[in-house]
Amino acid sequence: MSPSLAGNSTGAKKAGIPDNQLNFALEPEAAAIYSKNMSMKKDGTSLEPGTQFILADLGGGTVDITVHAIDMSGNLIELHPPSGGPWGGTKVDAEFNTLLETIYGKSVISSFNKDNKDDVLYMMQDFENKKREFKAEDDEVTFRVPCTLIEALKSSGRTLEENVSGTIYEGKVKQKGDKMRIEGSIMAGLFYDVERNIIQLIRDVLTQHPKVNKILMVGGFSESNIIQQAVKKAFPQKINIPEQARLAVLKGAVMYGHNLSVIISRSSPYTYGISVAVPFEFSKHPESKKVYKVGSYKCESNFKVFIRAGEVVFPGKTTVRHVCNASSATSASVEIDRTKSNNPT
Template identity: 35%
Template sequence: MTVPTEFDNRSVTIMRECAFKAGLIKQMTSPRLKFTTEPEAGAINCMSFLKDLNVGVEKTFMLVDCGGGTVDLTTRRLLKDNKLGETIKSRGGDCGGSFVDDNFIEFLASKVGQSAIDLIRKIHYSQLQYAVQEFCRRAKYPFTGQENDFKPFELDLTEYFPDIKQYVKGSERVEMEKEEWNIELKFDDVKKMFDPVIEKIIELISKHLDESNDVSAMLLVGGFSESKYLQELISQKFQDRLQNKIYFPEHPATAIVEGAVKYGLNREVIATRVLKWTYGTDVARKWKSDDPEERKLPGSNQVIEFSQLIECEKEIPINKVVSRIFTPGCIFQRKMGLDIYITEEHDADFCDSPGVKLLGKWSIKLPITLGLRPVLFLLVFGEIEISAIAINLETGRKHKTRFELLEL
């Protein structure tokens, strides 16, 4: 199953829960369900094109997945044995093709008033969706950015929205009655719907290229990458920088699905991934003189700090294991929890420092025995999902940990 690159482990867990409730897997923790990101799936599918672009072993390429909601980017290095490694952390942005549709709706609102559009969206949502579909068919899909290729056309609002007259008030109503409830869609109108979205995509690509100077080629997939106008502007912007090695595969809309199938058949094709977040947990240590006084725990000389488990922006092999040994705080403790925190920074002082978020909780039951009762936690990184094993070092017994999904 594919997910956007900006999904964190909590979001992926929600997807797993949905798959379970839909009957796609028989158990919530079923190992049969595996995840890959959308740009990673696209990169896998495009490996067959690399030879045509002279991208050999140890060379890198950028994959840009221009979907409906998001645009996701990943930079991959072609390894020997036809495998892929990730070189820098992937990134994404909310600038997919559906935002052109949103701009079309804003254009309608400028003609009939925002309140009228809000009422139509609330009461006649299917009518609004039909109008958007017609806009896509007549304007969005064929738009090339060349005025000679564009033929202005009129939209009869009463055809798409039979009840619209009762929703339009004031000056907008006067103007619409004058135009007999017709709106003309001109070249500049459509261009203005595209331009701010494509500008965000170009900015996203530029930032990603700046962080990976050795990119040999760029490939674009996803439904929105079929736009001739998008293709033209991206080619103009980056053709010199990439020496014209910009490739738009045939059938880009199916590239993600095809790549996901190929990944399912051979998951070893992905050798390394780059972590997008720094992971850590909360541990107690002795209070230091340079610690804030308010950080000291009541009745003790201790403070809870953020203890890094693994750092962001590091390229790690699949199934990278991070181990930590923890002991319960008192002999009466019946359960041990491991809270996992994430941050986009390389480290943090405390678990409530700016930018630090609680991702989730693992917990295991502890035996009723005397002694330290140390527990070895093994966290496995490199996959899209984090897996965990807890081992009681006194008994050698392995415990299945439980991921507690937090309320969003």
């Protein structure tokens, strides 16, 4: 169990949930289970036995990419462990905040964020709606500006026009009363890095799994029109967005709780093993690791591999056996190491 899962387990016990009623669902797997079940309800995803599909979980903070296949019994086989990066919806929020700092001034936005929590929340909720609705062909986007921000700008002794003069926003960002209007090209620019990285992540995985014939987008950020447009343009024949995509992880986790056997195998994201000492070889081992033990020279700190990255494992069935010489007759502490490398030394 990972540290994060162990912590969640402790929290569950404090909440009164016994171990025999608690299971952990991995988010990409939960989303894949939901997508598979929705395809059985004829939503257009057509995940028939033999299908290999990419599951792109576009959330708030991160984007997670996995590859699954459906076997002839309808169970899921993980072909590619979760990979991704910090290219979720909050990255666009950060770009929007940078835009606000430019057009209103850093000190104005800093004090506004600190002193007007309710108005900040209101403004970001408005931006969240626009972020979801905006399309690449839109000429303009209008936001309502809280009175407290308008007053803060006045108190700074500068106008919005003065702040944007000489910047890329000159003539493209305007404020009239409590409304701020920005050109569509400026709004689209907030998504540029996110679009580019999501598409590249998917492209990299497709290169490793050329038999993939479906790309499913789930998660709240997948409901953004401009993200949908960009990904569909890059992969026109493969994209599907299941019904209620933002709830895919939640609903898939419930489905997994009713049928834990639906995931029959996983692809190990890391190489796992332990540190061992082996007979020292002058042509192979560094002198710094040379020690004399039990009548001969040994090389310490060798990585003995138990499971390699990318190797298929079967939950509850895959086992590894290793016999250790314990310093105590009653207990032993064994450190398990991990790495992305397939052949660590």
